[in-house]
Amino acid sequence: MKKLLLINPVGQKSGFLLSKFSTHSPLSLAYVAAVTPQDWEVKIWDENFTPFKFEEADLVGITAFTSNINRAYEIAGMYREKKIKVIFGGIHASMLPDEALQYGDAVVVGEVEGIWDKVIRDFERNTLQPKYIGVQLDLSQSKIIPRRDLIHPDYLxxxxxxxxxxxxxxxxxxxxxxxxxxxxxxxxxxxxxxxxxxxxxxxxxxxxxxxxxxxxxxxxxxxxxxxxxxxxxxxxxxxxxxxxxxxxxxxxxxxxxxxxxxxxxxxxxxxxxxxxxxxxxxxxxxxxxxxxxxxxxxxxxxxxxxxxxxxxxxxxxxxxxxxxxxxxxxxxxxxxxxxxxxxxxxxxxxxxxxxxxxxxxxxxxxxxxxxxxxxxxxxxxxxxxxxxxxxxxxxxxxxxxxxxxxxxxxxxxxxxxxxxxxxxxxxxxxxxxxxxxxxxxxxxxxxxx
Ligand code: SF4
Structure with a gap:
């Protein structure tokens, strides 16, 4: 079974990250996990709780805001050195996909759920594209439930x-x-x-x-x-x-x-x-x-x-x-x-x-x-x-x-x-x-x- 590692990077504990009362779980990664094909094992690594250490994976997905994008690029570098492909998502990479592509192999721009299956299948066929434009979901019809079982249990x-x-x-x-x-x-x-x-x-x-x-x-x-x-x-x-x-x-x-x-x-x-x-x-x-x-x-x-x-x-x-x-x-x-x-x-x-x-x-x-x-x-x-x-x-x-x-x-x-x-x-x-x-x-x- 192939392994997808999804990472929530935290560059510096400041502002809202200083307290469990105001820290939010990485729900977007739980959504990605929910739409990942079942023949993949998925893990979320959350730096809000555990500082990142290299872990083996076949594919890595990283989400980030602007303030923690440097940490995302740093972690991506560790995987790319070992020729493991890294895909960025989230608001910063969506707004600046060309910048993110200098540090990763692919970027999903916008909402990921509607296009993630294609991204995974392209990866499996070794035809991963640099840019995927996400599709805005018709939420009224969407039945996707995020994989909360993968979110760290200590979030308030x-x-x-x-x-x-x-x-x-x-x-x-x-x-x-x-x-x-x-x-x-x-x-x-x-x-x-x-x-x-x-x-x-x-x-x-x-x-x-x-x-x-x-x-x-x-x-x-x-x-x-x-x-x-x-x-x-x-x-x-x-x-x-x-x-x-x-x-x-x-x-x-x-x-x-x-x-x-x-x-x-x-x-x-x-x-x-x-x-x-x-x-x-x-x-x-x-x-x-x-x-x-x-x-x-x-x-x-x-x-x-x-x-x-x-x-x-x-x-x-x-x-x-x-x-x-x-x-x-x-x-x-x-x-x-x-x-x-x-x-x-x-x-x-x-x-x-x-x-x-x-x-x-x-x-x-x-x-x-x-x-x-x-x-x-x-x-x-x-x-x-x-x-x-x-x-x-x-x-x-x-x-x-x-x-x-x-x-x-x-x-x-x-x-x-x-x-x-x-x-x-x-x-x-x-x-x-x-x-x-x-x-x-x-x-x-x-x-x-
Ligand atoms: S654009 Fe919309 S979401 Fe953003 S601050 Fe204004 S009202 Fe709020």
Missing amino acids: WNSVQTSRGCPFNCHFCSVSNYLGREYRQRNTEDVLNELDQIPGELISFLDDNLIGYSPESRKRARDLFEGMIRKGNHKKWWMQTSINAAEDEPLLELAARAGCMFAFIGFETTNPETLKGMKKGINLKIGTENYKKVVDTFHKYGIGVYGAFIIGNDFESPIYYKKLAKDLVHSGIDIVQLSILTPLPGTDLMEQLEKEGRLVYKNLPEDWKKYRLSYVVHQTKGIDEETIYRGDSYIKKKIYSFPIYPYRLLKSFYNLKNGENFYLVKKFNQTMKKSWKSSHYYSKYPHTL
Whole structure:
């Protein structure tokens, strides 16, 4: 029996990888394993738990984001030296297949499941092609269940995906370029059956937006939440969604009853001009002045809010950072993800900054290590690099220091009215604080503005 080794490389333990509370399992590899012909043995090597050591295999598949692509190329090198073929997949290789081909034998661009059988058969016939263009699955018909038995058992969260694609094209995001602009959804009964098969209680829905953007997608979410309640499967879960979800309170109430603990929401910025530049139309429609109302609505149903914000945008200022720190405290957002604007391959932002000659770290692929949402990697406009790092630390110092930190936690405890949800919120806050304290700029710059 031939052996396929699938690898999840981890270059550097930082940011979300610092805690089991915020680390996700490599679900995409479990999907690849599920569509691998049965006459192959498949193993997943996950560097989140075990640093990689060479292991014999007939074929190797590696997935990676931009921030860990160097580690992926390093591991690929060990196999290519021994003439073992390596195939790359995942978002980075899909956006830059020609770069990846310098380090591997083949690249699958986009969704792998529909084309994987051909890739394997080509390999067996010794006719492996350099590039395979993945087919976007009709998810409503897809019955593929990821091979969770191959995922490391120590992950806290069981990842599940119920939809793919996004109709928007925010300038910093490559999701619609990678998975398409059509919001494709799995059949509700299929998702419910998959949930039934997962023995663990904690679920993270990896969809970029579980609730979606249209009346049809809201209906599907309603069916899903009702199904979870009806089946009484007692899962506790979190989702990513957008701020317009707050417009449908009955749906949020159902989500809470179905076990939703918190929602990850991209607020991005409180400056409408910056939002326009980001092309984040959905937030512009609701209005930055209504962010607090959105948070309050989620809290009304005991759902915590994990709010994502980006700094380092053109023409930001110390005044904006001071105001943002206040707004974050005032809004009652339970977990704050504050990242530094990063142009990633496949985004409009990358295209724009390249055109304007504003990329600073261009020794690629080596410099991809810095494209991890915590470095200023481009020439800033209307603000200098040091002010961005100081602004980041200023805001984090505010929200993670006495007396505001315990005040925020107390407020979360009051808003969530649920010990388990609060425990997770507290753990996420600890992870965020630890991630800031271990950042490359923490000791380099003062935390003042
Ligand atoms: S940030 Fe969210 S809404 Fe914007 S393109 Fe990406 S997935 Fe879609």
